[in-house]
Amino acid sequence: MPKVMSPCRVGVQNRNMNNIPNDVDATYEDDVQYSSSEDDSDFEDSDYDLANEDDDLFMDNVDDQVVDQGVAIGRKSFKHEDLINLVFKVGMIFESVELLRKSITEYSLKHRVDIKMPRNEKKRLRAICEKGCPWNLYASDDRRAHGMMIKTFCGEHNCHKKWVLKRCTSNWLADKYLESFRADKKMTLGNFARIVQKEWNLTPARTKLARARRIAMKKVMGDEAEQYKLLWDYVQELRRTNPGSTLYLNLNALAIVEVESLAPWKWFLETLKANLGIKNTYPWTLMTDKQKGLIPACSKVFPEAEHRFYVRHLYNNFQQHFKGENLKIQLWKCARSTTMDQWNRNMDKMRALNQKAYEWLEKMAPNTWLRAFFSTYSKCDILLNNSCEVFNNYILDAREMPILSMLEHIKGQLMSRYYNKEKDVGEVWQGPICPKIRKKV
Structure with a gap:
């Protein structure tokens, strides 16, 4: 007789016995007992049965060396x-x-x-x-x-390796070295080229490297056009977090200007004058260089104030026409003259050195660069404005950034500097007088 597959015992046990007639109950029970016998050679256990010792049927028919190319549940995607x-x-x-x-x-x-x-x-x-x-x-x-x-x-190749690859684009370079530019914002094109050559044995053109650096810095610093759209929100946030601060923003003028000319200088000085509450300009002294539009702006906004020039900027203009260490030393001696007699003697020495240099200095108004002619109302006789020069160099890197990144960078620098200086004052100073002046006194 052919072998017969036995029904699942679980299914038999779960069958609703109420549907079976009474006269066949005994017979059905006998059949169940008979089918459960493991010694009956006419029946073969099903592969789908949940009985024990069926794992060998599964393991014997599985090749663990074959990778299923279908979609497996929980398969990890490429990251x-x-x-x-x-x-x-x-x-x-x-x-x-x-x-x-x-x-x-x-x-x-x-x-x-x-x-x-x-x-x-x-x-x-x-x-x-x-x-x-x-x-x-x-x-x-x-x-x-x-x-x-x-x-x-x-995945087999029979071609030769290439030295020039079109897929080495500026976008790829920017994306690859984004974090490098984030860590070193001053990375030069030369250093950038050496890094690419060392890591990839590639020598991209300088123009491609420049484009890649520009793209990377745009991602690091932010898009300049997008940051201008956020200016109003930025100013409002500064007003909220810094009560008492004065902030101006309009469509026609900004304190951050592309070109120094009369209009922005006049606006800046008027804003400064109003912010400080200056009514009488006579007691005030302004010290500037000779930037375009600055001198007439000072005359209009601060008509009665004393106006001085940085001697360093004066010398920069002077040395374009008259070079030499002796002339430089003599110019500074003239500027430091504290009396009329001393100034006359120093000017005579300048004339002896170079007649044309003497005539060039004579054209300069003496009260703008000579101590002997400074007003005594102001108790300051400095010839340099080192604070402004230091600050200008201090923010030199920030000036190349987009506007909001620039403002945040400068603000962070100033906060750190103020904190460090205040800490130094508390540790070094004794009283309200600084150590250098205390030594002189």
Whole structure:
């Protein structure tokens, strides 16, 4: 007789016994007892039975060396972190076509092969190597995997390595070295080129490196145009967090100007005058350089104030016409003259050194650069404005940033400087007089 598969015992036990006639109850029970006998050679245990000792049937028919190319539940997709050790395989899933493109670019540059994408669509992508090379890859969107899946792949190359790779673009360089530029915002193109050559053995053109640095710095500092859109919100936040501060913002003038001219200088001085509550300008002294528009702006806004020039800027103009260490030393002696007699003697020495240099200085108003002619109302006889010069150099890097990044950078620098100086004053100073003046007194 042919062997008969026994029904599942669990199903028998769960059957509703109320539906079975009374006259067959005994017979049915006998059948159940008979079918449960393990010694009956006419029956063979089912592979679908839940009885014990069936695991051998499963293990004997499973090849653990075969990788299922279908979509497995819980299968891990390819992540950005996997770009470090990139190996393509059939069935590999990418979250997006952009990540797949980026992976192919990394592969191309790492293995120095010229990979092209003749079909590069949103849901389908085919990549091939040069003509005659068997390497190819095809991936398409898989709804079950919710991503791009590699359907076919051949990883064999018979082509030669390339020295110039088109996939080494400025965008790729910017994305690759974004954190490097974030850590070193002053990285020069020369250092950038050396790093790329060392790590990738590539020598991109200087123009490509410059574009890459510009793209990376734009990501680090923020988009300049977008930051201008946030100016109103930024000013409002400063007013909220810094009560008592004076902030001006309008569409026609800014304290941050591209060109120094009469209009912005006049606006700045008027704003400064109003902010300080200055009514009488006579007691005030202004010290400036000779920037375009600054002198007439000072005359209009502070008509009665004393106006002095930095002697350092005066010398910079002087040395363009008259060079030499002796003339430089004599000019500073003239500027430091504290009496009329001393000034006359120093000017005579200047004339002896160079008649034309003497005539050039004579054209300068003496009360703008000579101590002997300074007003005694102001108890300050400095010839330099080192505080402004130091501050200008202090914010030199910030001046190249977009506007909001620049303001935040300067604010952070000033807060750190004020804190450190206040700390120094508390530790070094004894009383209200600074140590240098205390020594002189």
